[in-house]
Each structure stands twice: as C-alpha cells, then as structure tokens.
Amino acid sequence: xxxxxxxxxxxxxxxxxxxxxxxxxxxxxxxxxxxxxxxxxxxxxxxxxxxxxxxxxxxxxxxxxxxxxxxxxxxxxxxxxxxxxxxxxxxxxxxxxxxxxxxxxxxxxxxxxxxxxxxxxxxxxxxxxxxxxxxxxxxxxxxxxxxxxxxxxxxxxxxxxxxxxxxxxxxxxxxxxxxxxxxxxxxxxxxxxxxxxxx
Amino acid sequence: xxxxxxxxxxxxxxxxxxxxxxxxxxxxxxxxxxxxxxxxxxxxxxxxxxxxxxxxxxxxxxxxxxxxxxxxxxxxxxxxxxxxxxxxxxxxxxxxxxxxxxxxxxxxxxxxxxxxxxxxxxxxxxxxxxxxxxxxxxxxxxxxxxxxxxxxxxxxxxxxxxxxxxxxxxxxxxxxxxxxxxxxxxxxxxxxxxxxxxxxxxxxxxxxxxxxxxxxxxxxxxxxxxxxxxxxxxxxxxxxxxxxxxxxxxxxxxxxxxxxxxxxxxxxxxxxxxxxxxxxxxxxxxxxxxxxxxxxxxxxxxxxxxxxxxxxxxxxxxxxxxxxxxxxxxxxxxxxxxxxxxxxxxxxxxxxxxxxxxxxxxxxxxxxxxxxxxxxxxxxxxxxxxxxxxxxxxxxxxxxxxxxxxxxxxxxxxxxxxxxxxxxxxxxxxxxxxxxxxxxxxxxxxxxxxxxxxxxxxxxxxxxxxxxxxxxxxxxxxxxxxxx
Numbered sequence: 028x029x030x031x032x033x034x035x036x037x038x039x040x041x042x043x044x045x046x047x048x049x050x051x052x053x054x055x056x057x058x059x060x061x062x063x064x065x066x067x068x069x070x071x072x073x074x075x076x077x078x079x080x081x082x083x084x085x086x087x088x089x090x091x092x093x094x095x096x097x098x099x100x101x102x103x104x105x106x107x108x109x110x111x112x113x114x115x116x117x118x119x120x121x122x123x124x125x126x127x128x129x130x131x132x133x134x135x136x137x138x139x140x141x142x143x144x145x146x147x148x149x150x151x152x153x154x155x156x157x158x159x160x161x162x163x164x165x166x167x168x169x170x171x172x173x174x175x176x177x178x179x180x181x182x183x184x185x186x187x188x189x190x191x192x193x194x195x196x197x198x199x200x201x202x203x204x205x206x207x208x209x210x211x212x213x214x215x216x217x218x219x220x221x222x223x224x225x226x
Numbered sequence: 227x228x229x230x231x232x233x234x235x236x237x238x239x240x241x242x243x244x245x246x247x248x249x250x251x252x253x254x255x256x257x258x259x260x261x262x263x264x265x266x267x268x269x270x271x272x273x274x275x276x277x278x279x280x281x282x283x284x285x286x287x288x289x290x291x292x293x294x295x296x297x298x299x300x301x302x303x304x305x306x307x308x309x310x311x312x313x314x315x316x317x318x319x320x321x322x323x324x325x326x327x328x329x330x331x332x333x334x335x336x337x338x339x340x341x342x343x344x345x346x347x348x349x350x351x352x353x354x355x356x357x358x359x360x361x362x363x364x365x366x367x368x369x370x371x372x373x374x375x376x377x378x379x380x381x382x383x384x385x386x387x388x389x390x391x392x393x394x395x396x397x398x399x400x401x402x403x404x405x406x407x408x409x410x411x412x413x414x415x416x417x418x419x420x421x422x423x424x425x426x427x428x429x430x431x432x433x434x435x436x437x438x439x440x441x442x443x444x445x446x447x448x449x450x451x452x453x454x455x456x457x458x459x460x461x462x463x464x465x466x467x468x469x470x471x472x473x474x475x476x477x478x479x480x481x482x483x484x485x486x487x488x489x490x491x492x493x494x495x496x497x498x499x500x501x502x503x504x505x506x507x508x509x510x511x512x513x514x515x516x517x518x519x520x521x522x523x524x525x526x527x528x529x530x531x532x533x534x535x536x537x538x539x540x541x542x543x544x545x546x547x548x549x550x551x552x553x554x555x556x557x558x559x560x561x562x563x564x565x566x567x568x569x570x571x572x573x574x575x576x577x578x579x580x581x582x583x584x585x586x587x588x589x590x591x592x593x594x595x596x597x598x599x600x601x602x603x604x605x606x607x608x609x610x611x612x613x614x615x616x617x618x619x620x621x622x623x624x625x626x627x628x629x630x631x632x633x634x635x636x637x638x639x640x641x642x643x644x645x646x647x648x649x650x651x652x653x654x655x656x657x658x659x660x661x662x663x664x665x666x667x668x669x670x671x672x673x674x675x676x677x678x679x680x681x682x683x684x685x686x687x688x689x690x691x692x693x694x695x696x697x698x699x700x701x702x703x704x705x706x707x708x709x710x
Binding site: 058059060079081082085086088089092103104106112169170171172173174175176177178179180182184187188189190191192193 | 338339340342343344346347348349350351
C-alpha cells in the first residue's frame with residue numbers, strides 16, 4: 028500500500044483525527060457521561076466513541092463537511108471549545124492547525140509516506156490528548172462544547188453553518204501537542220485552558 | 227488605480243498561479259502581493275520600489291504645465307491615491323496591522339473566517355456530574371476526620387478527687403441538678419458539689435458501714451435527690467434542709483438505677499424489677515415492671531414522659547409506656563435484643579422524642595440508635611470499647627459516650643452521621659458515669675481512677691448563646707405580662 032495513497036485517502040486520514048480527537052476530548056474531559064461511549068479499535072489504540080445518536084449525528088455533520096473542505100484544502104484550523112453551561116465562560120480550547128499544501132492539489136503523483144507512518148502520528152496525537160488530562164484543571168461545572176472551523180476567507184458559508192468569533196479564553200495557559208503530517212495536511216495541535224484564578 | 231483593482235487582482239492570482247509574476251511569492255504572504263500588484267498596476271506590474279518613485283520626475287517636459295517640479299507631484303499623487311484607496315497604506319504599516327491582528331485574534335481576519343454548525347450540540351443529561359470530580363477532588367472520608375467548626379478542649383476543665391468511688395459497672399453514681407449541684411456517691415456517702423460556688427456538702431452517710439449508695443438521681447426541679455442503696459432502699463432527700471424526706475422500701479435487692487418522671491420515681495433493682503414510686507402518696511409503690519431477668523443498670527424516662535427505657539444485664543433494652551395496658555399490667559412496647567452485652571448506657575435524643583441511644587458492655591461494645599415507635603435500629607456503630615454511658619448534647623446535634631478498656635476515653639459523635647468528632651482522653655481507668663451541667667456545656671465523667679473530670683466540650687458559640695438568652699428573656703417577659 029505504501030506510496031499508493033490517493034488524495035481521498037489522505038483527506039480521510041486527516042479527517043479521522045477530528046472524529047477520534049473530538050470524541051477523545053469529550054470522553055477524557057468528562058463532558059458527557061462515560062457510559063454513553065463505546066470502545067473502538069483503531070490505529071492500535073482503544074478509542075472511545077460516543078453512542079448517543081444525537082451527538083453522533085452532530086459530529087458526523089461537522090466532520091463530513093470538514094472532510095470535504097480538507098479535500099479542497101481550504102481548512103486552516105479546527106477548534107474544540109469547552110465552555111461552562113452556567114455562564115458560557117470558555118474554559119478550554121483545543122486547537123488543531125491544519126496546514127494544507129496547496130501545490131499538491133492537482134497533482135496525482137503518489138506521496139512518499141506510508142499509511143502506517145501517518146497513523147502512527149495520528150495515534151501519538153490522540154495519546155497526547157489522553158495524557159493531558161493529568162495536568163488540565165478539573166472542569167468543576169457542567170460543560171458544553173462547540174466546534175469552530177477556520178476556513179479560507181472566500182468560502183461561501185454553506186447552509187446551516189454560520190460565522191462565529193474565535194471564542195478565546197481570557198486568561199489562559201497554553202500547551203503545544205505533537206504535530207503530524209499526511210504530506211498534504213500538516214496538523215499542529217495545541218490546548219489552551221483557563222489559568223487558575225488563585226495562584 | 228480604481229479601488230476594486232487590488233482584490234480583483236488577488237482573486238486572479240490565487241486562481242491562476244501561472245502568468246502573474248507575483249505568483250512566485252508564496253500564496254500565504256498576501257501583504258507583499260497586494261502591495262506590489264496594486265501600486266501601479268498598469269505600468270510596471272513586476273517591478274516595485276525605485277522605478278515607481280522615479281516615474282513622475284521623468285515626465286518633466288509637459289507643455290501645459292511647464293514647471294512640474296514646483297507642484298509637489300509626488301505628494302499630490304500620494305494623497306490622490308490614498309483618497310481613492312484607503313486600504314492602500316505603507317507596507318510596513320500594513321504588516322504591523324496584520325501582526326497586531328494575528329496577535330489579538332490568533333489568525334488573520336483577512337485570511338480566514340470561522341465557521342460553526344448552527345445550533346449547539348445537546349448538553350450532557352441533566353444532573354450528570356463529571357466523574358473526574360470524584361477521582362480528582364480530594365474529599366476526606368465521611369466521618370473519620372470531618373472538620374467540625376468549633377474548638378473542643380482536649381483537656382478537662384477541672385479534675386476533682388472522688389476517693390473510694392465504687393468501681394461497679396452496674397451503678398449510677400453521679401448526677402447534676404438543674405440548680406447546678408453535682409451529686410456524687412462515694413461508697414457509703416453522698417456529696418454535693420456546688421458548681422457555682424465550689425462548695426462541697428456531705429449530704430448523707432449510710433448508717434451501716436457495709437451498705438453503700440448504689441444510685442443517685444435529681445428530680446427535674448433540682449430540690450430533691452433520690453438515692454438508691456445496696457440494702458434495697460430508695461431514699462428521698464431535701465437539699466435545702468439537707469434532710470431525708472422519705473425512705474421507700476419495696477425492692478428486695480440493691481437499687482442501681484433511678485429515673486424521675488415528674489412525681490413518679492422509677493427504680494431498677496438487681497433482681498430485674500422496675501418499680502414506680504409515687505412520691506406524693508403514702509402507698510408509694512404504684513407499679514412493677516417485670517421485663518428483665520437480671521440487674522437493671524440503665525433507666526431513663528423520655529423527656530416528654532411517654533416512655534421509660536430500661537437496659538439490663540440480660541442484654542435487653544425494654545421500652546415501657548407511661549400507663550399500663552388494658553390488662554392492668556405493664557408490658558414493654560418494644561424489646562430490643564440486639565446488644566450482646568449488658569446495657570447500661572441509655573439516652574433519649576433531646577430533639578427527636580422517639581430516638582433512643584443505647585450502648586452495650588464489654589462483650590458488645592456497640593452504640594445503637596433506635597426509633598422506639600417503629601422499633602427499628604436506625605444505626606449502629608462499633609465503639610471498640612465497653613460503653614458505660616451516653617449523653618446527648620443539647621447545644622449541638624451530637625452525643626458523647628464514655629468508655630472503658632483500653633483508652634478509657636470519652637468520644638463525641640455527630641448525629642445522625644455517627645461520625646467521630648473527637649476523643650477526650652485523660653482517665654486512667656474506665657469511665658463509670660457521665661452527667662451534663664444544666665447549661666449543657668460541661669460534661670462530668672466519673673471514673674474508676676477515683677477522679678471526676680469536667681470537660682467543656684459542648685460550649686455554645688457565644689453568638690448563638692446570646693440569641694438563645696434573648697429568646698428566653700423574651701419568653702419570660704411574656705409570662706410576666708400574663709401574670710399582671
């Protein structure tokens with residue numbers, strides 16, 4: 028399989044990070060009850076994916092649209108925003124910067140990176156999400172999440188989508204996670220969280 | 227240049243990378259590109275900088291305007307183009323603005339838009355609590371080391387000598403009156419210690435040297451003291467005159483426990499019988515309660531006078547009604563047989579009239595809380611030591627228990643959580659009895675080490691105390707008005 032990956036394959040590879048990344052964040056940060064998640068074997072990891080039909084549907088809608096944009100190379104960034112339900116304060120912000128190699132757009136030349144190597148990189152990102160739970164502050168209140176996708180300026184906003192602000196955290200601490208590349212997309216990850224008000 | 231030229235040019239650039247010389251630049255650097263392409267697009271699209279600036283001066287020989295050098299053409303040109311295209315600013319300024327925007331927003335507003343799917347994903351179900359909270363928030367185990375909001379001195383407030391106090395589990399040798407007298411039975415005498423003045427009075431001494439006082443109990447008003455003796459007598463003493471009023475004989479064995487219910491004095495004897503004495507009439511013995519087969523060592527009327535609780539050496543707890551049944555005999559309404567040892571500690575909860583606490587002896591070591599109406603055991607806790615006495619606090623939702631081997635300690639418990647609040651240590655032999663001062667702040671413990679220790683363990687919060695006093699004084703003033 029090495030070297031014979033098509034652009035579709037690669038886009039779906041980088042598209043699988045949002046799916047599993049978002050699910051991992053929702054599970055690891057306890058946004059939804061753990062009993063609503065099921066285990067899935069992927070990339071040699073046991074990943075948790077929600078079984079809640081409504082949430083699943085919502086995530087599918089976002090990810091499918093995002094895959095399309097990834098294919099067109101017009102996605103710049105995916106952000107998972109975690110905010111308190113009570114006062115809508117943003118408590119955590121997971122940011123995945125996606126650098127698209129636009130020159131690869133029309134080329135059909137095979138890329139010189141094996142699927143396995145890419146999966147290894149995705150795996151390490153998801154592992155890092157899991158590992159960050161140990162240093163991220165506990166989410167004391169009930170939280171909701173939101174997904175922001177940064178796209179190119181000239182993209183026509185599709186139906187059911189709307190423009191949003193960046194939803195930053197006022198006083199935040201940032202931690203960079205590993206990056207991975209599929210040769211078309213390079214993904215840099217970062218998590219920002221609200222600093223403790225009491226030092 | 228017309229105002230629309232810049233963006234239009236840019237759109238072309240990004241669409242067709244080939245022909246434009248600006249495409250050599252990376253598409254990720256828009257500032258450079260827009261600068262170079264919109265300055266003088268019609269003339270020299272590929273060459274920025276020096277050439278543009280030299281253009282106006284070169285065109286010098288115009289016949290309509292003979293001397294251009296005085297007209298500040300460069301300035302005019304700059305102002306004109308600036309007016310037409312306000313976005314056209316110096317490249318450094320533009321760069322700076324972009325840097326600002328990136329710093330402030332984390333992205334270039336010109337370059338990206340942020341999209342989200344309309345509507346919010348549903349929230350987690352109502353009442354769901356992040357279970358990481360359970361994992362990561364450190365909570366002290368309920369009960370063991372809960373912080374209580376008050377200071378409890380670990381040392382006794384006072385220590386009094388109690389020489390020759392009888393080390394007998396089945397006797398009840400101290401009692402504190404509402405007039406603040408502490409009655410202590412020391413072998414064959416009874417002493418009164420006035421807590422306010424510190425004065426000590428010897429109230430009585432048994433005539434026969436082999437006899438001893440086995441129990442003492444104050445009437446609620448505090449002016450009479452009932453004394454049970456080893457020769458089966460129940461005596462009634464007037465404190466003011468230090469005189470014996472009555473000697474009531476009905477039992478056949480020593481009287482180890484006494485309890486008052488207004489004018490009825492109940493006495494428990496070694497034979498297991500409980501007698502009711504009506505102290506007002508000559509025929510004082512009005513009832514016999516036969517529910518124990520061995521010595522009655524714990525005896526307490528409930529505060530509302532509806533039930534009498536008795537504990538015996540037969541490991542039973544009986545709850546008696548205040549009136550006899552249809553047959554004319556007294557029968558217990560409840561009998562609890564869960565204790566595995568003699569039940570001496572018996573105490574009614576002051577704020578829940580049907581709740582009773584009992585404690586078992588060496589072979590049982592448990593404190594049990596009962597609902598006497600339903601007959602259920604509300605809770606049971608292993609005290610790991612003989613329970614000699616239990617007292618409920620009137621100031622806090624707590625009770626205190628006195629113990630024997632091995633620590634000879636007093637333990638304060640929270641109710642209803644049954645959490646240990648603190649332990650008071652100091653006695654070197656087992657605690658025999660506990661009694662509480664009329665204000666509820668001090669607990670006196672008599673122990674086999676021949677000492678009496680006074681613990682200020684239920685001292686009320688000064689603010690609450692004031693409120694209570696205020697409420698009391700308000701009440702009394704109402705009474706006075708009524709009398710007038």
